[in-house]
Amino acid sequence: MSNLNPVVAHVTNRIIERSRPSRARYLALVARERDRHSDRGFLSCSNLAHGFAAAGEDKPAIAAGGTVNLGIVTAYNDMLSAHQPYGRYPEQMKLFAREVGATAQVAGGVPAMCDGVTQGFDGMELSLFSRDAIALSTAVALSHAMFDGMAMLGICDKIVPGLVIGALRFGHLPAVFVPSGPMPSGISNKEKQKTRQLYAEGKVGREELLASESASYHSAGTCTFYGTANSNQMMMEMMGLHIPGAAFVPPNTPLRQALTRAAVHRLAGMTRKGNDYRPMAEVVDEKAIVNALVGLLATGGSTNHAIHLPAMARAAGIVIDWEDFDALSGVVPLIARVYPNGSGDVNHFHAAGGMAWIVRELLGSGLAHADVLTVAEGGMGAYACEPVLMDDALAWTPAPARSGDEAMLRHVSDPFQPDGGMRLVSGNLGRGTFKTSAVDEERWTIEAPCRVFETQEAVTQAFKAGELDRDVVVVVRFQGPRANGMPELHKLTPPLGVLQDRGHKVALVTDGRMSGASGKVPAAIHVTPEALAKDGNWGPLALLRDGDMVKLCAREGSLSTTADLSARLPVPPPPAEMGMGRELFAMFRLNAGGAEQGGSAMLEVAGL
Structure with a gap:
């Protein structure tokens, strides 16, 4: 691409070089699996009979072997609003498959927890590692080797990353991700x-x-703020894994059903049995990962993807780090403001121009790679169009020339801010992520005495007792993957926001996560090494004491203390909690990698 931004080109090339050995190993695995497992005809008659015993009218076609058979991996449950619409998808998708001479089976289900339900409570400590469980469940579903393509049904926080990780290990198969859309505002x-x-x-x-x-x-549908779930949908578009424009069309509408139908038809046409083979391993390459990262920065997406995107990339043999985020953030302007970074939600964003606008702007300014393989026949350029129904037929029209709401969407030439709003901060307290796009610029630098806590409940109690009514850097440690599974600390947002509104200089420093919808309080999150580090070592946060001066500065990219930590002994972590199934996840905590590497136990143990 001749007009590609030089920093985007440099970061992409750096990722390609860094990833060369691991990417080669991954592609070699994919090639081997393609030759061994891309035709279910290698199964014995007994194996095959088990695989289609309950397939009803599709049984003869699956038995014959020449027909494309699609595996549906679903995260359906009817407690999770975003996933409730998926209940009827499999039966519809089987009908859509038959329209093009294919068949479809539900390969398996994966767990789908809701961070909104567990936020601030014990179950939240299972959240991050549910991503590993989802990836493992995806692998179990696809291990039957009955399928020529993968239809992935998932929306929310850990679910899409888990599905991506699991599906990439079956990268010889094509994949389409099928969303269900946001609830009404x-x-x-x-x-x-x-x-x-x-x-x-x-x-x-x-x-x-x-x-x-x-x-x-x-109601049914994805929560409408621009947190991790909706950032997932943006990234699936930027990685070319959606039917173009599918991300934010509401559920239970004719257009949504038409997009699901198109997804099935397209997937059936991309298998090795046709003449347009598009394996997932070739769609998700280094350029696709960079496109996802650029989209995240341009839209002010969830900080959780500073963890999820490295993990997804690793599953494809691609190595990225927070320096890549930081370098791209310096040149990718913020061109969308969606709540919590702005006043309108994803429905308003979609109405104003949505993903078609974002893709058109990024491609036109050389900030995203156009020369990538996608599930769409038109490549990345197809995603600069929005889907419509014309006489009951699905069609696509170019992105609008003018923003439907300039308080929400702007041109690259007139951005909300010149950078992407996700900064790397580092110093003698470690490395962390600072989401500047959600914080007023006058609060990008905070220096104050710290108050150190081991739980968010202790922060809440101190707030209620009036102990934090001053300039303060609140440090919440032992919240990383190895300590307690790295829960989001969303319950801290209201009290810290109150302190800030009272005129105090307030910041948060933690080795845990904030919500993908974290808001206006400056925060260094995902601090690594975490307080409970590996191999008998301790992270610097374990050495801090109440009253130490801490400085957090997004402008300088610094996270530091003036205290001399060298002679201090670490404070030990609280004992591991049991209950709500947390004890069953001890093996994940024990083997977890660092946040910058994706915070995964499964990928660490697998050596990926």
């Missing part, structure tokens, strides 16, 4: 946030808070 985000802070201050009760939350999260 509820009450304004500003109103919801105000009620949360009033509750944190004790000015409204639980009844008022529940009524407010229920008016926001109120």
Whole structure:
């Protein structure tokens, strides 16, 4: 691509060189698996009979062997609003497959937990490692070797990364990710946030808070703020794994059904049995990973992907790090403001121009790779168009020339801010991520005495007791993958926001995660090495004490303390908690890699 931004080109080439040995090993594995397992005819008659015993009218076609058979991996459950619409998808997809002479079977299901339900409670400590469990479940589903293509049904936080990781280990097969779309918009985000802070201050009760939350999260579909779930959908578009424009079309609409039908038809046409073979291993290459990263920065996406994207890349033999994020953030402008970075939600974003606008702007300015293989026949350029129904037929029209809402979407030439809003901060306290796109610029530098905690509940208690009513850097340690599974610390947002609104200089430093919807308080998150580090070592956060001066500066990219840590002994972590199944995940915690490497135990043990 002749007009490719030189920094984007440099980072891409750096990733290619860094990944050369691991990528070669991965592609060699894919080639071997393609030759061994891309035709179910190698199965014995007994194996094959087990595989189609309950396939009903599709049984003769699957038995004959020449027909394309698609494996559906579904994260359906009807507790999770984003995944509730998937309940009827398999039967529809089987019909769509028959329309093009193919068949489809549900290969298996994967767990799908909701961080919104577990946020701030014991179950949240299973959240990050549920991604490993999802990847493992995906591998189990596909291990039957009955399938010519993979249809992946998943939306939310750890679910899409887990599906990607698992599917990539079957990269000789083509894959299409099939979303279900966001729920209708509820009450304004500003109103919801105000009620949360009033509750944190004790000015409204639980009844008022529940009524407010229920008016926001109120029906089937993805939650409409631009957190990790919707950032997932953006990245699937930028990686070319969606039918173009599929990310943010509402559920239970004719257009949504048409996109699902198109996904099945397209997947059936990309298998090795046709003449347009597009294995997932070739779609997800170094350029696709860079495109996903650029999209994340351009839209102010979830900080959780500073962990998920490295893990997904590793599953394809690609090695990225936070320096790649930081370098690209310096040249990729922020061209979207979606709540919590702005006032409107993903429905407003979609109406204003949405993903078609983003892709058109990034390709046109040389900030994304156009020369990539995608599931769409038109390559990356096809994603600069938005889907419509014309006389009941699915078609695509070019992205609008003008933004439908300049408070939400802007041209690259007139961005909200010149950089991508995700900075690497580092120093004698470690390396962390700072999401500048969500924080007012005058708060990008905070220097104050710290107050150190081991749990977010202790922070809440100190807040209620008035102990934090001052300039303070709140340090919450022993929240990393090895300590307790790295839960999101979303319950810290309202009290810290209250302190900031009272005029105090406030920041958060933690080896844990914040929500993908983390907001206005400056924070260094995912700090690595975590306080409970590997091999008998300790991270610097384990050496901090109350009152140490801590400086967090996004401008300088620094995270440091003036305290002399060299002679201190570490504070030991709290004992590991049991209950809510946390004890069953001890093996994941014990083997977990660092946040910058993706925080995965499975990938560490596998040597990927």
